[in-house]
Amino acid sequence: DALLPAPQSISILSTNMKHFLTWSPVIIQGATVRYSVEFQGEYEREYANGSWIPISECSLTTATVCNITEDISATVAYKLRVRAELGATRSQWSTTKGFFNRAMTSLTPPLLRAVADGHHLLVELADMGPSFQFRVLYWKKGQESRVQQKVLKEVSSVVHLDTMEAGAEYCVKAQTHVEAINRSSSFSPTQCVRAQGDTSVWLV
Amino acid sequence: SGELYCSLPNPRNVRFESINMKNVLHWSAPEGTGDGVLYKVKYAIYGVGKWIRKPECRNINRTWCDLSSETSDYEEQYYASVKAFLNRTCSDWVETPRFNPLTDTKIDPPMVSVSSTDRSISIILTAPEKWKRSPEEESLSLLQVYPGLQYNVSVLNKKTKKRWFFSISNNTLVVPWLEPGTAYCVSAQIHVSTPLLDSGFSKEYCITTLKDK
Amino acid sequence: KIFHLGACRVSMSMTEIRAGFTAIKAKIQSRDPVRTLSILSHPHSLHKVKSSDRCCMAHQLFTFYVDKVFKHCRTEDSFVNRKISSIANSFLSARRKLRQCHEQNNCVCGEESTEKFKQILANYEGLNVTSAAMKSLGELDILLDWMEKSR
Numbered sequence A: 001d002a003l004l005p006a007p008q009s010i011s012i013l014s015t016n017m018k019h020f021l022t023w024s025p026v027i028i029q030g031a032t033v034r035y036s037v038e039f040q041g042e043y044e045r046e047y048a049n050g051s052w053i054p055i056s057e058c059s060l061t062t063a064t065v066c067n068i069t070e071d072i073s074a075t076v077a078y079k080l081r082v083r084a085e086l087g088a089t090r091s092q093w094s095t096t097k098g099f100f101n102r103a104m105t106s107l108t109p110p111l112l113r114a115v116a117d118g119h120h121l122l123v124e125l126a127d128m129g130p131s132f133q134f135r136v137l138y139w140k141k142g143q144e145s146r147v148q149q150k151v152l153k154e155v156s157s158v159v160h161l162d163t164m165e166a167g168a169e170y171c172v173k174a175q176t177h178v179e180a181i182n183r184s185s186s187f188s189p190t191q192c193v194r195a196q197g198d199t200s201v202w203l204v
Numbered sequence B: 001s002g003e004l005y006c007s008l009p010n011p012r013n014v015r016f017e018s019i020n021m022k023n024v025l026h027w028s029a030p031e032g033t034g035d036g037v038l039y040k041v042k043y044a045i046y047g048v049g050k051w052i053r054k055p056e057c058r059n060i061n062r063t064w065c066d067l068s069s070e071t072s073d074y075e076e077q078y079y080a081s082v083k084a085f086l087n088r089t090c091s092d093w094v095e096t097p098r099f100n101p102l103t104d105t106k107i108d109p110p111m112v113s114v115s116s117t118d119r120s121i122s123i124i125l126t127a128p129e130k131w132k133r134s135p136e137e138e139s140l141s142l143l144q145v146y147p148g149l150q151y152n153v154s155v156l157n158k159k160t161k162k163r164w165f166f167s168i169s170n171n172t173l174v175v176p177w178l179e180p181g182t183a184y185c186v187s188a189q190i191h192v193s194t195p196l197l198d199s200g201f202s203k204e205y206c207i208t209t210l211k212d213k
Numbered sequence C: 001k002i003f004h005l006g007a008c009r010v011s012m013s014m015t016e017i018r019a020g021f022t023a024i025k026a027k028i029q030s031r032d033p034v035r036t037l038s039i040l041s042h043p044h045s046l047h048k049v050k051s052s053d054r055c056c057m058a059h060q061l062f063t064f065y066v067d068k069v070f071k072h073c074r075t076e077d078s079f080v081n082r083k084i085s086s087i088a089n090s091f092l093s094a095r096r097k098l099r100q101c102h103e104q105n106n107c108v109c110g111e112e113s114t115e116k117f118k119q120i121l122a123n124y125e126g127l128n129v130t131s132a133a134m135k136s137l138g139e140l141d142i143l144l145d146w147m148e149k150s151r
Helices: A042-047 A199-203 C015-029 C051-072 C078-103 C111-125 C129-138 C140-148
Strands: A011-015 A018-022 A034-040 A065-067 A079-086 A112-117 A120-125 A132-140 A148-152 A158-163 A169-178 A191-194 B012-019 B022-028 B038-045 B052-060 B064-066 B078-086 B111-116 B121-126 B150-157 B162-168 B172-175 B183-192 B205-208 C002-005 C008-011
Touching: A042 C051, A042 C078, A112 A169, A112 A191, A120 A132, A120 A169, A132 A158, A148 A158, B012 B078, B022 B038, B022 B078, B052 B064, B111 B183, B111 B205, B121 B150, B121 B183, B162 B172, C002 C051, C008 C078, C015 C078, C015 C129, C015 C140, C051 C078, C051 C111, C051 C129, C051 C140, C111 C129, C129 C140
Parallel strands: A158 B162
Antiparallel strands: A011 A018, A018 A065, A034 A079, A112 A120, A120 A158, A132 A148, A132 A169, A169 A191, B012 B022, B022 B064, B038 B052, B038 B078, B111 B121, B121 B172, B150 B162, B150 B183, B183 B205, C002 C008
């Protein structure tokens, strides 16, 4: 087995609770090298004799990336390993240095579109999966001290925030929150929209 | 009465179908058997050591049996089983998977009532009730069974064709500042996050705001 | 979500455990042929545990699953094994939260929870270890349903 070099430069890319294991290809002239990936959670280390669990979608794969999101599904420390396989020959395992905890994922601000529909302030948010909630802050321009908040879980479409005073401008920004790791992203850029109607009419 | 020889094919697809915890056992007739097949039913509380016969479903020719009364305690889980008979032959007993009324029921959409003024609509939502034995029995709203129950409400402006969504925990919603003389259509869905149970959306209830005074 | 287990208030999510269990429930429960015995719900129901004993009961049950159950549930089905791993690792982090209550002395074990847990262990030891572990895993929704009533 030692003839087949182990995959190098293995690393985990994790953004918005989507986790990927990547590694450099093992090059053998004229041959197709395949790879197999296994994972080990804290439970396997501490209570199951350090056992490893294969990820079937990444068994004998020719790709050099594996989506490990489904298996990294607890907020504990994980280890990952990958080896090369060519026919019956297998390389040594290459194991991630240190541990990976999904709490380390990088969280990006949500994609947000503020909408004014008559006197109504609405927001459209790109869905980011079941782990995500959205904390939406909104305020009447000029009244930055009176910010209001709504926490949204289901964002399949245009969500109603509040009603607006005629002709007034309202601003909105949002951040994601992941309850499972108790972390939030930074805020999206602020967007402002204007309610229908003329303020002078409102004052009469 | 002479020994029954159980070589009849088994009833198929034996399962509970449950809506608002009205729990009905359903099955399909054994393959290749025409009319004349009769059935009997028994059920068991999971973890309790005996099967209990259901007299009202003894020697029946229909392929369902209402076990709502027997399975009304949703802190328990259940099995049910069916046996087929035809001309002195019978099938084996065929069991359901384990049935958990709390997680395996389906929930109806909420009832929606809408009223309007010239510039607003008021929406009142009512969660369905858990099945009960008789009208006299005390009602239990599914809101009490699933404390985390929420409502997703869709409001469609028929003129602009724009649809807004609201997610609310209490059962009333007032949408002010609407256009007078405009038709709005409302439909609502129940969402329970854990266990994960979503009803379908109710049919649409449309109402027109009053003309401007 | 905040769980109120007697004096213990702990923020946890059962959603992923529930999702993992739902994905394998049919497969696991079909491997348990014994209808007439339950580990968790008979003769005493979890739902009868009084509020003050809930934290201790929960902590003991999470420890029971981590120490005794999951390791004996390995199957030949890779999908099932991966979901069991997901549940087991989620149990570890949930138990860590419950331990906070232990350390803050909000997780007192009364006579009732001690007695009830003894009964659960007796039910478990009444079967051979693999059957007992698979039956316990198949009853995870009984534990989750009980926990979620404490929200």
